[in-house]
Amino acid sequence: MKGQITASLGLFAKLAASSVIYSGNGYGTYYYDIQHPQSCGQDLSVANTGNVECSQFLALNLNQINSNNLVAMNHSLIASNLAQYCGRQVVVSVNGVASSTPFFIGDGCERCGTGSSTGPWNPSGAPGLDFSFSALSALNGQACNQGHIDISWQVLDTTLFDFDSNAPGQPWGPVSGGSNPGNGGGDPGSCTWAGHCQGASCSSDDDCSDSLVCSSGKCSTDSGSGGSAPPATCTWAGHCLGASCSTEDDCSDSLVCTNGKCSN
Numbered sequence: 046m047k048g049q050i051t052a053s054l055g056l057f058a059k060l061a062a063s064s065v066i067y068s069g070n071g072y073g074t075y076y077y078d079i080q081h082p083q084s085c086g087q088d089l090s091v092a093n094t095g096n097v098e099c100s101q102f103l104a105l106n107l108n109q110i111n112s113n114n115l116v117a118m119n120h121s122l123i124a125s126n127l128a129q130y131c132g133r134q135v136v137v138s139v140n141g142v143a144s145s146t147p148f149f150i151g152d153g154c155e156r157c158g159t160g161s162s163t164g165p166w167n168p169s170g171a172p173g174l175d176f177s178f179s180a181l182s183a184l185n186g187q188a189c190n191q192g193h194i195d196i197s198w199q200v201l202d203t204t205l206f207d208f209d210s211n212a213p214g215q216p217w218g219p220v221s222g223g224s225n226p227g228n229g230g231g232d233p234g235s236c237t238w239a240g241h242c243q244g245a246s247c248s249s250d251d252d253c254s255d256s257l258v259c260s261s262g263k264c265s266t267d268s269g270s271g272g273s274a275p276p277a278t279c280t281w282a283g284h285c286l287g288a289s290c291s292t293e294d295d296c297s298d299s300l301v302c303t304n305g306k307c308s309n
């Protein structure tokens with residue numbers, strides 16, 4: 046099981062070993078959602094069929110990439126050098142606190158590439174990144190109400206996802222774990238740590254996302270026998286019991302929105 050403490054240690058270890066190739070401050074917004082296309086009173090299912098800028102030749106769309114951790118950045122900058130930015134890990138911070146979610150660059154964002162590089166917020170041009178609704182909302186519970194949140198980011202030279210632009214000739218898919226969503230081998234969108242979902246190779250529970258455990262070298266669901274009770278989680282991080290909500294669509298699984306909180 047991947048706990049908070051090991052998650053942060055892992056993040057710092059990665060930061061220490063990686064170089065920052067692009068960083069900034071600005072605004073996070075959302076434009077798609079693979080797991081919850083009906084979010085925040087909107088239908089994002091059409092956006093999910095949009096091709097991603099990093100898939101130049103195969104022209105894969107967001108549904109095919111099948112991960113809510115894909116992030117779009119300044120379109121002008123990424124277009125100038127797809128090989129440099131595509132598939133790279135992005136560490137996103139809110140109020141100076143780095144998220145351990147393994148975000149990766151996969152698309153260009155028009156709004157993020159125009160306007161002043163120091164802000165202020167302007168819906169038609171302001172610096173920042175564009176996310177899935179689930180990811181943005183897990184970063185800050187105000188994502189739905191405000192539509193944009195304050196973030197800072199660091200793009201690292203660590204590659205998390207192979208596209209035809211950054212890894213020509215390679216099978217496309219998440220770099221670690223070896224599951225290629227192109228051949229039906231995995232479902233990287235089904236857990237919060239792409240490449241560490243069910244079936245990925247592991248040596249200990251810390252290599253596995255969420256509540257998955259390492260069993261015979263593969264991340265597997267806990268058989269539930271003995272030991273400590275699993276943490277109170279739900280299938281949509283940030284939308285579990287007690288999370289803020291405005292409608293039932295903002296709550297995971299069978300939870301309902303009661304008095305602004307996801308409840309049973």
Ligand SMILES: *[C@@H]1O[C@H](CO)[C@@H](O)[C@H](O)[C@H]1NC(C)=O
Nearest residue numbers: 119121122157158159162172
């Ligand atoms: C986006 O990148 C371009 C090219 O590097 C740069 O000129 C522009 O200022 C950037 N836009 C923002 C909003 O930072």
